Amino acid sequence: RSMATSSRQSLKIGMIPADGIGREVLPGAKAAIQALGSSLPKTEFIDLLAGFEYFTKTGTALPQETVEVLKNECDCALFGAVSSPSRKVVGYSSPIVALRKKMDLYANIRPVSSVAPSPEEKPQVDLVVIRENTECLYVKQETQTVGENGKEARATRLITERASRRVGEMAFKTALARPRKHVTIIHKSNVLSITDGLFRETVRAVPTLPGVNGAYDSVTIAEQLVDSAVYRLFREPHIYDVMVAPNLYGDIISDAAAALVGSLGLVPSINAGDTFVMGEPVHGSAPDIAGQDIANPLAAIRSAALMLRHLGYGDGADRIENAVDEVIREGRYLTPDLGGKSKTSEVVSEVVKRI
Amino acid sequence: RSMATSSRQSLKIGMIPADGIGREVLPGAKAAIQALGSSLPKTEFIDLLAGFEYFTKTGTALPQETVEVLKNECDCALFGAVSSPSRKVVGYSSPIVALRKKMDLYANIRPVSSVAPSPEEKPQVDLVVIRENTECLYVKQETQTVGENGKEARATRLITERASRRVGEMAFKTALARPRKHVTIIHKSNVLSITDGLFRETVRAVPTLPGVNGAYDSVTIAEQLVDSAVYRLFREPHIYDVMVAPNLYGDIISDAAAALVGSLGLVPSINAGDTFVMGEPVHGSAPDIAGQDIANPLAAIRSAALMLRHLGYGDGADRIENAVDEVIREGRYLTPDLGGKSKTSEVVSEVVKRI
Ligand SMILES: CC(C)[C@H](C(=O)O)[C@@H](O)C(=O)O
Ligand SMILES: CC(C)[C@H](C(=O)O)[C@@H](O)C(=O)O
Numbered sequence: 001r002s003m004a005t006s007s008r009q010s011l012k013i014g015m016i017p018a019d020g021i022g023r024e025v026l027p028g029a030k031a032a033i034q035a036l037g038s039s040l041p042k043t044e045f046i047d048l049l050a051g052f053e054y055f056t057k058t059g060t061a062l063p064q065e066t067v068e069v070l071k072n073e074c075d076c077a078l079f080g081a082v083s084s085p086s087r088k089v090v091g092y093s094s095p096i097v098a099l100r101k102k103m104d105l106y107a108n109i110r111p112v113s114s115v116a117p118s119p120e121e122k123p124q125v126d127l128v129v130i131r132e133n134t135e136c137l138y139v140k141q142e143t144q145t146v147g148e149n150g151k152e153a154r155a156t157r158l159i160t161e162r163a164s165r166r167v168g169e170m171a172f173k174t175a176l177a178r179p180r181k182h183v184t185i186i187h188k189s190n191v192l193s194i195t196d197g198l199f200r201e202t203v204r205a206v207p208t209l210p211g212v213n214g215a216y217d218s219v220t221i222a223e224q225l226v227d228s229a230v231y232r233l234f235r236e237p238h239i240y241d242v243m244v245a246p247n248l249y250g251d252i253i254s255d256a257a258a259a260l261v262g263s264l265g266l267v268p269s270i271n272a273g274d275t276f277v278m279g280e281p282v283h284g285s286a287p288d289i290a291g292q293d294i295a296n297p298l299a300a301i302r303s304a305a306l307m308l309r310h311l312g313y314g315d316g317a318d319r320i321e322n323a324v325d326e327v328i329r330e331g332r333y334l335t336p337d338l339g340g341k342s343k344t345s346e347v348v349s350e351v352v353k354r355i
Numbered sequence: 356r357s358m359a360t361s362s363r364q365s366l367k368i369g370m371i372p373a374d375g376i377g378r379e380v381l382p383g384a385k386a387a388i389q390a391l392g393s394s395l396p397k398t399e400f401i402d403l404l405a406g407f408e409y410f411t412k413t414g415t416a417l418p419q420e421t422v423e424v425l426k427n428e429c430d431c432a433l434f435g436a437v438s439s440p441s442r443k444v445v446g447y448s449s450p451i452v453a454l455r456k457k458m459d460l461y462a463n464i465r466p467v468s469s470v471a472p473s474p475e476e477k478p479q480v481d482l483v484v485i486r487e488n489t490e491c492l493y494v495k496q497e498t499q500t501v502g503e504n505g506k507e508a509r510a511t512r513l514i515t516e517r518a519s520r521r522v523g524e525m526a527f528k529t530a531l532a533r534p535r536k537h538v539t540i541i542h543k544s545n546v547l548s549i550t551d552g553l554f555r556e557t558v559r560a561v562p563t564l565p566g567v568n569g570a571y572d573s574v575t576i577a578e579q580l581v582d583s584a585v586y587r588l589f590r591e592p593h594i595y596d597v598m599v600a601p602n603l604y605g606d607i608i609s610d611a612a613a614a615l616v617g618s619l620g621l622v623p624s625i626n627a628g629d630t631f632v633m634g635e636p637v638h639g640s641a642p643d644i645a646g647q648d649i650a651n652p653l654a655a656i657r658s659a660a661l662m663l664r665h666l667g668y669g670d671g672a673d674r675i676e677n678a679v680d681e682v683i684r685e686g687r688y689l690t691p692d693l694g695g696k697s698k699t700s701e702v703v704s705e706v707v708k709r710i
Binding site: 084085088093094097137138140142143144147149150151152153154155156157158159160161162165188189190191192193194195197198201202225226227228230231233234235248251252254255256258259260264284 | 439452492493495498504505506507508509510511512514515516543545546547548549550553557580581583585589590606607609610611614615639
């Protein structure tokens with residue numbers, strides 16, 4: 001399956017709401033895509049199962065069928081959010097982590113920007129976190145033994161040249177398409193000289209890869225230790241344009257960046273591979289507010305736009321994103337996380353009206 | 356060596372300035388301690404070597420003699436800050452990480468509070484990060500191999516029941532002495548169910564340990580995944596009182612918390628074990644501003660106060676901390692990181708005047 005738009009007669013989108021507010025925000029993303037009408041090829045939405053709740057009913061968090069339908073029938077997918085058990089549950093393993101690996105969605109791309117007071121002005125925060133999405137501590141190779149002093153648990157953190165290189169290439173490609181063209185490599189090589197050293201050196205070497213031929217000469221490179229990167233994110237967010245990070249640091253940094261723009265309920269992402277893309281809001285399943293029709297649908301809607309852009313439908317993505325920005329700027333229809341009083345469904349219909 | 360004050364005829368303090376501004380802030384800490392005069396036993400300061408610069412001259416970052424003098428002669432120590440090589444340097448390994456392990460300083464205690472506008476009001480941020488200080492990815496067990504797809508690097512993340520328990524005990528003890536008596540356990544057990552699962556369960560079990568006998572019944576317990584903990588730290592810092600975390604999460608969280616109170620230059624820490632304590636400002640060696648007499652000495656001075664309090668000299672610690680708070684509240688003598696124009700040395704003498 002290729003990512004070229006021209007060859008597509010139809011667009012098949014796997015819909016995986018999973019748990020909690022995941023189920024409440026995905027309908028908004030669907031409505032936004034549908035509002036684009038004939039500017040997209042004929043769209044078809046395929047509902048797919050996964051999640052912690054599904055696990056509690058069936059003993060499986062990610063049914064094989066979901067993966068097969070994604071691989072064989074879908075062009076792309078949208079994921080809602082997944083709950084985490086509050087105690088260790090034997091046999092349970094996060095379906096989103098598994099999906100990223102099984103579909104080889106090696107880069108998690110999370111743009112975080114504040115909405116400027118008017119379309120002419122610049123946003124105060126305008127960065128993209130590009131997170132390696134298949135390895136680091138997420139390989140989940142853990143063991144436990146019992147020694148003299150009690151239990152001892154070990155986890156493996158895997159960093160490979162291949163995964164670092166391809167996420168690095170994604171970072172440089174992304175930077176090249178942005179006005180500031182600046183990449184900051186996040187690592188902790190003062191402690192992890194071998195694993196984070198490999199990540200850092202491999203990403204740094206991307207501009208010198210065979211075939212690049214100076215294409216990234218206009219991109220500037222900086223680096224930051226993860227602890228001070230988080231500190232500076234809060235003190236001087238304007239220093240960042242594209243931040244590229246190993247999996248776990250990327251997880252933390254993207255949540256930190258979300259705090260800068262007012263709410264996790266605004267921050268979208270895509271999980272991108274070479275032949276598949278899956279949109280996913282950065283927020284979780286938020287069991288505390290699930291079922292009340294007050295979840296912010298904007299992150300899911302923006303994730304749909306990002307997914308469409310990645311598939312080559314930039315105009316459609318623009319229309320959705322502009323509609324979302326307008327709703328935020330107007331400030332009349334906002335969910336409680338943004339200080340408003342609107343219902344999820346109300347926000348969705350206001351966005352759809354503006355598309 | 357015991358931590359009881361009564362037995363002490365004199366107080367021997369190892370001074371390890373190490374690199375960069377570490378050398379510029381430790382004299383301030385020394386001056387503050389000396390200003391306490393006869394309210395402390397006779398103090399003696401012993402200068403000790405360590406650091407990246409020392410490594411470049413000698414090939415050793417932490418000379419054996421430094422460790423031996425600390426173990427055999429000192430009651431406590433103050434550490435400045437250490438530089439990190441900007442490229443991998445064969446044979447170099449961080450002396451602060453090594454010191455924490457060699458001296459078995461198993462808890463890194465980092466109080467972060469904003470200074471209230473007047474002594475009567477409450478600070479807006481008032482929390483303590485208690486960071487496990489000897490294991491996690493800081494065991495530095497890393498390997499690299501070359502496979503089909505290039506280099507593969509692996510690091511081991513070690514979490515033991517013993518280390519989790521003792522840092523957990525430190526967290527509950529600390530919470531008990533604070534008005535809000537609330538512990539938040541930071542982990543990522545939705546991904547690392549075995550290692551972070553062990554950390555979480557072990558800390559949770561501290562109140563039920565034999566011998567505790569209900570002593571922690573007044574302490575409330577919450578938990579947060581590390582990504583959302585950082586998010587909420589910025590959105591609702593008031594929810595936190597004592598945060599207890601594995602080593603790397605604690606490293607990141609304490610820098611994040613520092614951003615809330617205006618500057619890393621304000622945040623102190625102690626590395627505490629059962630028989631030794633070492634004060635250390637949370638900031639780094641800041642090569643960009645080293646040598647200009649503009650580094651903020653307040654984190655180092657506060658670290659000296661924390662160290663003294665841990666040794667049983669609470670009155671002396673109060674005097675130093677109140678003097679620091681006064682200087683900040685007055686706002687006339689502040690270093691550039693806080694928007695002021697004062698020199699390091701000026702700030703030190705203003706603090707000393709007020710002790
Ligand atoms: C749910 C969890 C496994 C996931 C992660 O850690 O990747 C989430 O925090 C995210 O950022 O998508
Ligand atoms: C210098 C570095 C090894 C150290 C750490 O990661 O512990 C520092 O960031 C700290 O927080 O004390």
